[in-house]
Amino acid sequence: MSFPSPTIKEILERYKVIWALNHASSLMGWDREVNMPEEGIGGRSLAAAEIAKLVQKLMLDEEFVKLIDKADGEELTDIERGVVRMLKRDLKFYRKVPPEIVAEFAKVTSEAFVAWRTAKEKADFKVFAPYLERVVQLARVIADKLGYEEHPYDALLDLHEEGLTSRDVENIFSTLEPGIRRLLDKISTSGWPKHHPLEEEPYDRRSMEEAIREILATIGYPERRFRIDVSPHPFTIGIASPFDVRITVRYPPKDFKEPLFSAIHEFGHALYELGVDEALAYTPVGTGVSLGVHESQSRFWENIVGRSRQFVSLISPILRRHLSNLARYSDEDIYYYFNVVRPSLIRTEADEVTYNLHILLRYRIERLMIAGEVKVTDVPSLWNEEMERLLGVRPRNDAEGVLQDIHWSHGSIGYFPTYTLGNVIAAQIKYAMGFLEDAVASGDFAKIKEWLRERIHRWGATYPPKELVRRATGETYNPSYLLKYLENKYR
Amino acid sequence: MSFPSPTIKEILERYKVIWALNHASSLMGWDREVNMPEEGIGGRSLAAAEIAKLVQKLMLDEEFVKLIDKADGEELTDIERGVVRMLKRDLKFYRKVPPEIVAEFAKVTSEAFVAWRTAKEKADFKVFAPYLERVVQLARVIADKLGYEEHPYDALLDLHEEGLTSRDVENIFSTLEPGIRRLLDKISTSGWPKHHPLEEEPYDRRSMEEAIREILATIGYPERRFRIDVSPHPFTIGIASPFDVRITVRYPPKDFKEPLFSAIHEFGHALYELGVDEALAYTPVGTGVSLGVHESQSRFWENIVGRSRQFVSLISPILRRHLSNLARYSDEDIYYYFNVVRPSLIRTEADEVTYNLHILLRYRIERLMIAGEVKVTDVPSLWNEEMERLLGVRPRNDAEGVLQDIHWSHGSIGYFPTYTLGNVIAAQIKYAMGFLEDAVASGDFAKIKEWLRERIHRWGATYPPKELVRRATGETYNPSYLLKYLENKYR
Structure with a gap:
């Protein structure tokens, strides 16, 4: 290079x-x-x-x-x-996009954020509505300035994920929506656990910090290039990829899988930044290429590796050593605790089966708002109806419905689909890799990381996302692997 | 403002x-x-x-x-x-100073630093000598470019302390040198402790961290503007004075007064940055005016307040609560532990009586080097002779002599005198303030901080150092107060 x-x-x-x-x-x-x-x-x-x-x-x-x-x-x-x-x-x-518009967008979103916070506290969308309206108007202006071929939303998608179009997203969801809903129906009658007592159990924070450090060390990271801190919202940042990469974790008082999986999730992001070829450092291509590809790495480690039976067997001794209450639970128990499936109102608490329906909901509403096909004031009722239709649950108020996410107040429209794209790519990687279960079972993470580094990480932003995914997995975005993965796991 | x-x-x-x-x-x-x-x-x-x-x-x-x-x-x-x-x-x-010289200086000092490290490890000045020679040459070039009235060293002094001249420094040492040596003679025969058993005792690091936090909180700081971290070399930094000011502390394994006084020292620096008027934030005058004035604040808190009998009485309950071994020692014991006086080889370990003689040594040698009046190769023997003359101790090798400080390898020539200047100003402040002992005895730190803020801190870099000191204490640099303070304390 x-x-x-x-x-x-x-x-x-x-x-x-x-x-x-x-x-x-x-x-x-x-x-x-x-x-x-x-x-x-x-x-x-x-x-x-x-x-x-x-x-x-x-x-x-x-x-x-x-x-x-x-x-x-x-x-x-x-x-x-x-x-x-x-x-x-x-x-x-x-x-x-002229600087005046960028400045106005910054001003509007900073006001919108304050309004959103108040609105959420009061569970009252009306407080946020006028600000969301301005955010949407400005996003539409930016889309028009940037230009697009088929739909203004495509310009916003491309801002967040190079080359992604509504057509791609429609194609993904046309497979995922019916497939996931079919699967959910089956799961709901199959006796698969919807709740687990560990979700309510508190844990010792310092022990959990040690457990996480040990688990991440088991996967393996370069000590002189990586650090873990604590922050209110977990995130990963390549301060100087691949030489200085940092993640943060949050420790809620109960339900230890929360910090565990948020740490593994961020660690997946970190491995991407740590895997960029050193020759690309300090250049425009010396970092992960896009949000979607990044999310494929975090979801791959969090869900496909992290929530697998093989991984549970591998890390349960570490967890047992640090968390005394686990003595009462078998590996099987822990596996089901990690993989509870339960249609719920809040995206960030969703399991890997229902998660993408939360994204579908947001994608549809965003696209309608940008096209002017739904009035902002009508969004809460649309949200609640779609929620009920997709997941069979209905928010009791706006705080647990349309106001739950911070993103629109930040002006991030066209961003949510990158989460589902990440899940889609992660499953493609699993099947392209072929040896995943065996490698996890034997703790051969070097082999997995090598595959990812060779095909994805080392290239940084050299190739656009679609081309990178095609090179790595042999085909472009294909949601059928995600469905296959979920169907195999939850049958 | x-x-x-x-x-x-x-x-x-x-x-x-x-x-x-x-x-x-x-x-x-x-x-x-x-x-x-x-x-x-x-x-x-x-x-x-x-x-x-x-x-x-x-x-x-x-x-x-x-x-x-x-x-x-x-x-x-x-x-x-x-x-x-x-x-x-x-x-x-x-x-x-043309950019080429700045770049060359950066290159030379970065090489000099590596050479200094090796030289110190091997206790062999010859390894460092050619690099020091180049540093001195370049410093001289910079002095010539900047210009000076009486001596090229003055240009370097001014770089580190606005307006400071060799004449000022000579004036300070012409009082301090004979005065301190006289005092040292008296102390050496008076039975004042030269050693203390606590110097050899290890302490629990976490307890010490808590004790330090509590002691600094007793003096008082704004929690939402300040933080304490750990680093190999303690320092203070105004990240965004007065709104974000940070200190670091180091925890050697034994001798708890080390971290304690380095924390109080840095805290003195921090109070200066925290006391700058908010209206000056984000401007060229929104920070402490100079190294010397800054050092006056750190030394004031570290030595004049921190090592006083009144302060020992005030904080000994906190120390006893956190350090169990202190049960064996009275407040009087702790006071003498804090104030051991012993001529020694290493500047950073020196007590407040002998400290300025270490600076005098460095000042004289620097000035001779810059004037070309001593060859770099002759510096070690000059160092050892002066050390013996001033303090009565002689280094056994270069590592504990001329190679002990990192500063010359960094190109910092003309910097050491600001330490003595800080001590001089700190004593002037003590006497100008008048109420110090009583305020410390009653724990009325607000009164002390208010005095410092009104007369020094709030002005940031508004006035040049000499003018600021004159405004605050009624006179310009006057070393007799430092001598008076030391004579009163160690008589």
Whole structure:
């Protein structure tokens, strides 16, 4: 992996300062969640905004843009093409969406966030509605500025997942929706556990921290490149991939699978960033290519590996050593505790069977809002009806319905589908890999990680998501593997 | 405190991005010492260098410089004048010292650091000598570029402490040297303890952490603006003064006064940054004015408050609650443990009586090196002779002699005198304040902090150090107070 083109070399030389600013922004974001004293927020926000403006200015620097255009006309290696592609993606946004709109969007979403928080506390959508309306209007303006072929929502999808279209998403859900609903019907009458007593049991936090550290060490990570901290919302960040990658975990007072699986989930993200080829460090392709591919890595480890029988057998001795109450439970018990299936109202608490129906609901509503085909004020009733139709449960109020997610208040529209895409790709990987169960059963994580690194991680953002998935699994997005995986597991 | 001049308003508006970059650099530095996984160092160094170059570029921006020149000719408030003064200080350096020299200095010192580490391990000055020679040569070049009135060393002093000259330093030591040596002679025959058994006793680290937190809380700090971490070398940093200020502590395995006093020392620095007027935040004057004034705050709390009888009585219940072995010792014992006086080889282990003689030694040698009046190869023997003359002890090897400090390898020449200056100012403050012993005895730290805030902290870098000290204590640097304080305490 190298960069033979002199034009690309010059681009990368000039890109260093942009990388440096992004590095600083990442660290500032991580620190805000993990360490920052509360009243540091004013200075931190000021600095983040100033640095974002500076990045935009440096990206739009005339000579830099000329170099990119020049490189775009040259014979390039795959990696070099990746560099140009990633830079052009950023440039497209900066050029087509005027700074005034970006500034207005920042202002509207910061107000919308406050309104959302109040609305959720009061379980009253009306408080949030006017802000959501403005968010949707602005998102539509941004979609129009960016352009699209078939549907304005596609422009927003592409912002979050390069190349993803409504057509892709429709194709995925046209398989998943009937398949999952059929499966849910079967599960509901099969006696598969809907609840487990461990969900209500508290655990010792320090013991759980140790257990998690030991379990992640069993999978394996480079100690001098990785760290684990605590924050209110778990996340992963490549501060300087692949040399400095960090995850955070949250410890609710009961139900130890929560911190366990959120840690394994984030660890999946981290392995991706840790696996990027060192030669790509500090370049525009030196990080995971997209949210969807990233989510495929986190879901692969969290669900497909983490909730498997083989993994339970492997880690149950560690868990038993740290959590005394587990003496009362067999590995079989733990397996069912990890895999309770229960249609529920809250997305973040959903199991792997029902999860994608929560995404489908959000996707449909977002697309209608952006097209102006549903009025924002009608969204709560639409939400509740769809919820009942898809999952057979109905929110008692807006807080456990339409107001549950923070994302719309942040202006993230076109983002949720990347979660389902991640689940879809994760299952494709499982079947393309072939040896997963055996490798997990024998604790041969090196083999699994090697497969992922060779086919996915090392490339960073060299290939666009669809091409990367095709190269790694032999085909593009194919939801039938996810269905097959779920049907095999929950039959 | 406000900024009526429209020119200054514009300067401050433009300065925000520079503040943002400095904020990012501070955080990156803090994180490197406290959190960063080891292998993150490559990316961190790259980012730090890129951001430093960017700051220089933005500072030298033609329009920005014009605005500063324009403001310089206007009627300004004290604070506005401070803004111009601080910016012009930076500009002077950037303009007079060409980027090539800055880059070469960075290269030389980074190599010198590696050589110093090896040399110290081998206790062999010869390994370090050629690098020190280059550091001294370059420091001399920088001094010549910056210009000076009487001695090239003055240019280097001014770099570290605005306005400080060899003349000031000579004046300080002409009082301190004979005074301290006289005092040391008396102490050595008076039976004042030279050793204490607690110096050899291990302590429980977690208990000590709690004790320190409680003791600092007794002095008082704003919880939402402050944090304490652990790092190999304790330091204080205003990430966004006065809203986000952080200290670090180190916990050696024995001798609990080490972490205790290093924490109180750093806390003194932190109180300065926390006391800066909020209106000065994010401006060039929104931080402590200089190393010397900063050191006056840390030494004031560490030595003058922290090692006093009144303070021992106040905190001994906290220490006893956390450290079980203290049951065997009276408050009187603890007081003498805190105040052991013993001429020793290592500066960082020196007590408050002998400390300034270590600085005098370094100051004299630095000044001779910069003037070319001593050859670098002759420095070790000069060191050993002076050490014996000043303190009556002679290093057995270079590691415990001339190689003990990291600073020269970093290129910090002209820096050590700010430590003695800090001690001098701290004693001036004690006597100017007048009520210190009573306030400490009654635990009225609010009164002490209020005095410091009103006269020193709130002004940030508004006034140059000498003027600030004159305003706060009624006179400029006067070493006789330090001598008086020491003579009273150790008689």
